[in-house]
Amino acid sequence: MKLATRANGTADGELVAISEDGERCLPVGSRWPNLLAAIEDWPNAEAECRAAAERLASGAGDAIDPTDMRAPLPRSWQWLDGSAFDTHARLMQVAFDTKPIAHDKPLMYQGMSDRFYGPLEEVPFVTQANGIDFEGEFGVIVDTVPMGTSAEDAMAHIKLIVQINDWSLRALAVPEMNTGFGWVQAKPACSMAPFCVTPDELGDAWQDGRVCLDLLIDRNGERVGAANGREMSVGFHELVAHAAATRELVAGTIIGSGTVANEAYAKVGSSCISERRAIEMIEEGAPQTPFLQFGEHIRMSAITSDGTMPFGVIEQKVVQA
Amino acid sequence: MKLATRANGTADGELVAISEDGERCLPVGSRWPNLLAAIEDWPNAEAECRAAAERLASGAGDAIDPTDMRAPLPRSWQWLDGSAFDTHARLMQVAFDTKPIAHDKPLMYQGMSDRFYGPLEEVPFVTQANGIDFEGEFGVIVDTVPMGTSAEDAMAHIKLIVQINDWSLRALAVPEMNTGFGWVQAKPACSMAPFCVTPDELGDAWQDGRVCLDLLIDRNGERVGAANGREMSVGFHELVAHAAATRELVAGTIIGSGTVANEAYAKVGSSCISERRAIEMIEEGAPQTPFLQFGEHIRMSAITSDGTMPFGVIEQKVVQA
Numbered sequence: 001m002k003l004a005t006r007a008n009g010t011a012d013g014e015l016v017a018i019s020e021d022g023e024r025c026l027p028v029g030s031r032w033p034n035l036l037a038a039i040e041d042w043p044n045a046e047a048e049c050r051a052a053a054e055r056l057a058s059g060a061g062d063a064i065d066p067t068d069m070r071a072p073l074p075r076s077w078q079w080l081d082g083s084a085f086d087t088h089a090r091l092m093q094v095a096f097d098t099k100p101i102a103h104d105k106p107l108m109y110q111g112m113s114d115r116f117y118g119p120l121e122e123v124p125f126v127t128q129a130n131g132i133d134f135e136g137e138f139g140v141i142v143d144t145v146p147m148g149t150s151a152e153d154a155m156a157h158i159k160l161i162v163q164i165n166d167w168s169l170r171a172l173a174v175p176e177m178n179t180g181f182g183w184v185q186a187k188p189a190c191s192m193a194p195f196c197v198t199p200d201e202l203g204d205a206w207q208d209g210r211v212c213l214d215l216l217i218d219r220n221g222e223r224v225g226a227a228n229g230r231e232m233s234v235g236f237h238e239l240v241a242h243a244a245a246t247r248e249l250v251a252g253t254i255i256g257s258g259t260v261a262n263e264a265y266a267k268v269g270s271s272c273i274s275e276r277r278a279i280e281m282i283e284e285g286a287p288q289t290p291f292l293q294f295g296e297h298i299r300m301s302a303i304t305s306d307g308t309m310p311f312g313v314i315e316q317k318v319v320q321a
Numbered sequence: 322m323k324l325a326t327r328a329n330g331t332a333d334g335e336l337v338a339i340s341e342d343g344e345r346c347l348p349v350g351s352r353w354p355n356l357l358a359a360i361e362d363w364p365n366a367e368a369e370c371r372a373a374a375e376r377l378a379s380g381a382g383d384a385i386d387p388t389d390m391r392a393p394l395p396r397s398w399q400w401l402d403g404s405a406f407d408t409h410a411r412l413m414q415v416a417f418d419t420k421p422i423a424h425d426k427p428l429m430y431q432g433m434s435d436r437f438y439g440p441l442e443e444v445p446f447v448t449q450a451n452g453i454d455f456e457g458e459f460g461v462i463v464d465t466v467p468m469g470t471s472a473e474d475a476m477a478h479i480k481l482i483v484q485i486n487d488w489s490l491r492a493l494a495v496p497e498m499n500t501g502f503g504w505v506q507a508k509p510a511c512s513m514a515p516f517c518v519t520p521d522e523l524g525d526a527w528q529d530g531r532v533c534l535d536l537l538i539d540r541n542g543e544r545v546g547a548a549n550g551r552e553m554s555v556g557f558h559e560l561v562a563h564a565a566a567t568r569e570l571v572a573g574t575i576i577g578s579g580t581v582a583n584e585a586y587a588k589v590g591s592s593c594i595s596e597r598r599a600i601e602m603i604e605e606g607a608p609q610t611p612f613l614q615f616g617e618h619i620r621m622s623a624i625t626s627d628g629t630m631p632f633g634v635i636e637q638k639v640v641q642a
Binding site for chain 2: 102104107108109110111112113114115126147148169175177181182183184185186188189242243246247248250253
């Protein structure tokens with residue numbers, strides 16, 4: 001099942017079911033006006049969402065206006081972003097000129113969750129001097145996860161899967177990281193692709209808590225990345241358990257994979273500019289690829305082996321705030 | 322003006338005005354059912370809150386049942402905690418056996434904001450082995466702060482002031498800090514004192530963006546801290562500007578001071594156990610004071626020179642989850 005959030009003038013938007021082909025939508029109904037309300041009462045809400053999806057399959061619903069689509073969760077109470085791709089971590093050490101991170105648990109920070117940009121929104125930044133970068137990721141949305149939940153039990157709390165662009169300001173990242181406090185200024189609001197999907201919707205592409213799809217990334221129409229989500233060193237269920245070790249996770253919590261990266265980066269490219277620059281430092285002695293300038297376009301879409309795009313497409317322009 | 326949130330079966334509770342003596346309360350009314358809604362429309366909401374406060378002053382309202390009082394914001398979209406007391410930072414380096422943190426901007430991390438415990442709630446933890454500690458702090462609540470707001474302009478966005486206990490798990494803190502990603506497991510939900518106040522309510526005790534009040538802290542009835550909020554190296558307005566440098570701050574964002582600490586710690590004591598242990602390490606060669614065990618009680622209240630407590634009292638028991 002595919003769901004989305006349509007603009008309706010409210011902060012949380014309107015929850016709609018999406019047809020299999022991603023072309024039509026149907027409101028789920030007033031009992032669960034938005035996705036945040038639905039995820040708080042998921043067993044009941046899911047049944048009604050699936051009923052709406054069936055009506056869609058029978059021909060009901062309206063054609064989607066892509067410009068009406070917001071992030072599936074335009075805001076949520078909590079966003080915890082992991083860094084589960086070892087290749088990304090290794091390349092970022094080169095990019096940042098930092099030491100390898102010693103850790104026996106997953107890497108994770110808490111980021112800004114009060115706003116997720118919609119898939120076609122322009123994204124404003126204060127200055128190009130901050131080193132504007134994108135990070136292509138996958139994420140999951142959970143219902144309430146009790147404190148101390150095991151990774152095994154966490155799997156059943158993964159209700160929806162999303163595709164995210166975690167905008168990052170590289171010039172601000174290392175000084176913040178060096179304090180040990182994590183990132184505030186270096187991590188402004190993220191963006192989300194229009195559709196969220198239930199795990200079953202991904203079929204064989206959802207394996208061991210990993211989204212085994214290529215994430216296609218284009219910069220101004222040129223392909224720069226097609227890394228696959230399969231290579232997470234830990235699955236999403238393990239990230240959820242890590243996050244819930246000492247806190248109950250509120251329903252609607254979004255957990256991110258970190259930048260999707262593959263060992264075969266020479267073949268598949270990268271899901272952020274910093275990685276590309278690190279590869280250039282390794283291979284050519286210095287970074288060549290510039291960070292983003294105002295006016296540049298970033299497109300991201302995960303793709304299945306038969307060419308469909310379960311999450312739809314993020315296509316955004318970077319602009320001056 | 323004093324405000325508070327009364328339990329009414331909803332997630333956000335009911336917004337009430339509080340009498341000067343902290344004994345009586347009066348609902349602000351259905352237009353702003355809770356504080357999160359009010360802070361989103363503060364100019365209008367404030368006028369109605371002040372009208373309720375005037376009716377209270379004329380004798381209207383009901384006696385407060387302290388057990389009905391929740392955190393002023395039982396949940397919010399964003400909690401950004403600073404570390405603005407240099408004495409705390411210096412002692413924590415001893416406690417954690419870490420190097421001094423190099424930074425030319427305020428220290429700040431994003432923490433859990435989907436739950437703030439009420440002032441009398443029991444606080445559950447998974448295990449005593451995690452090194453359960455308290456941190457007495459002050460905090461401010463802002464309305465919408467545009468991206469790039471200066472410190473000077475940030476002052477006017479500080480609408481309410483709160484008193485916070487930032488519960489911390491010390492055994493988990495250093496490994497997380499060493500990753501550079503900040504704290505997730507080491508920082509579970511915080512608690513808040515029952516009343517939030519407008520800056521004018523503090524009179525001379527609100528100076529240059531600082532809460533110049535002693536924060537009295539008792540552990541099982543024994544005074545362990547009475548540090549004053551005056552010694553922040555940067556004021557709250559500077560913390561707000563730091564937070565807003567690359568993001569718009571959503572209305573209802575809470576910004577924390579970090580643990581209140583004074584140079585004269587030998588005289589005034591400490592606002593967390595870790596500092597006390599660091600002082601023992603310096604003076605006696607080894608820490609003596611244990612972290613919290615289940616069943617222990619922590620009481621916190623800021624006090625004015627005439628003995629009143631503007632934020633009321635946090636009084637909580639630590640329990641097994």
